[in-house]
Amino acid sequence: MKTSRDHRRASDSRPEPLVIETRGLTKTYGPVVALKELDLSVRRNSIFGFLGPNGAGKTTTMKLLLGLARPSSGSGSVFGKDIVRESFEIRRRVGYLAQDPRYYGYMTARETLRFAARFFYSGPEEAIERRVGESLDLVGLSDRADRQIKGFSGGELQRLGLAQAQINDPELLILDEPAASLDPMGRRDVLEIMERLRDERGTTIFYSTHILDDVQRVSDSVAVLRNGRLLAQAPIEELLTAGGAGTAVFELILKSVSEKALGEARERVRSREWVSALEESPGPGGEHGWVVSTTDEAAAEEELLRLILAGRGVRVLSFGKRRQRLEDAFFNLIERDGGS
Numbered sequence: 001m002k003t004s005r006d007h008r009r010a011s012d013s014r015p016e017p018l019v020i021e022t023r024g025l026t027k028t029y030g031p032v033v034a035l036k037e038l039d040l041s042v043r044r045n046s047i048f049g050f051l052g053p054n055g056a057g058k059t060t061t062m063k064l065l066l067g068l069a070r071p072s073s074g075s076g077s078v079f080g081k082d083i084v085r086e087s088f089e090i091r092r093r094v095g096y097l098a099q100d101p102r103y104y105g106y107m108t109a110r111e112t113l114r115f116a117a118r119f120f121y122s123g124p125e126e127a128i129e130r131r132v133g134e135s136l137d138l139v140g141l142s143d144r145a146d147r148q149i150k151g152f153s154g155g156e157l158q159r160l161g162l163a164q165a166q167i168n169d170p171e172l173l174i175l176d177e178p179a180a181s182l183d184p185m186g187r188r189d190v191l192e193i194m195e196r197l198r199d200e201r202g203t204t205i206f207y208s209t210h211i212l213d214d215v216q217r218v219s220d221s222v223a224v225l226r227n228g229r230l231l232a233q234a235p236i237e238e239l240l241t242a243g244g245a246g247t248a249v250f251e252l253i254l255k256s257v258s259e260k261a262l263g264e265a266r267e268r269v270r271s272r273e274w275v276s277a278l279e280e281s282p283g284p285g286g287e288h289g290w291v292v293s294t295t296d297e298a299a300a301e302e303e304l305l306r307l308i309l310a311g312r313g314v315r316v317l318s319f320g321k322r323r324q325r326l327e328d329a330f331f332n333l334i335e336r337d338g339g340s
């Protein structure tokens, strides 16, 4: 039985081949357009976050990829195989965790995984037991393996779901909101397991979520979907930059003896190439609020205060830094798309 693959990450700079590719993929349910002309490209050995609010079309996309629903138009392939004509072959090589998986509460975790493993392996019992044991280990459930599932917490159930989805050592895991219902600890566990699967087994992971922090934490690439339409698709760093996130923003409150002194400070700051924006707002009692966006956080840390204080007559009452996050980038993209 094959339990692992060659999961070395490519050391050269050639891009990994595409595991999922869709072109103009569309699904309508009567008058409802659940998915409109989706072009998606997911590279091998990546964690791909599929991000969007409720009703965006995430589950619909996953069902189309798995052959559980038929496209209204457009096409798609997984491992180069057609999602309509070759869905049986696709499903054999994919692990899927549905949004709300159900289990038999009277069964133990080990029995559940054994049951799932028998669908895939007809080999000797020891091989199945070994695979079940490895899977329990992977998700940290070895010490609870022989307890009935009905007593499991939400986090334990989700980890069992992951173990079940990867029981056949799939090349691709499709996970529908794997961490949505969990507390921060439970979410961290699930994200760590996803990383281990990518790093140690070379699994490609395509997962949906509406939790921006999770996407920022583990994804290599991200697609943002809204009302069935793709707003953006890019490696995460690119998306952060495009949406204006990932850059540092400095917030200051200044007090100045004169407009002239303030104007000179403004000119000194604006003359620096690492300043991408300087927004000003008047505060109470002659104070001035400044928000300075930068492209080079280190340079700004080193120079910004010095530049402001270089002339006489300007005092800095407060100085703080915040980093823009994916959340800012996401809402910027949605705003650009015309609404919330």
Ligand SMILES: Nc1ncnc2c1ncn2[C@@H]1O[C@H](COP(=O)(O)OP(=O)(O)OP(=O)(O)O)[C@@H](O)[C@H]1O
Pocket: 029, 032, 033, 034, 052, 053, 054, 055, 056, 057, 058, 059, 060, 061
């Ligand atoms: N079988 C169906 N019949 C009619 N409409 C459907 C059907 N399945 C999905 N839809 C509609 O298609 C749209 C996309 O739904 P989908 O479940 O794909 O969204 P989602 O992004 O997965 O949302 P959620 O996070 O809430 O699961 C929604 O407007 C939904 O109501």
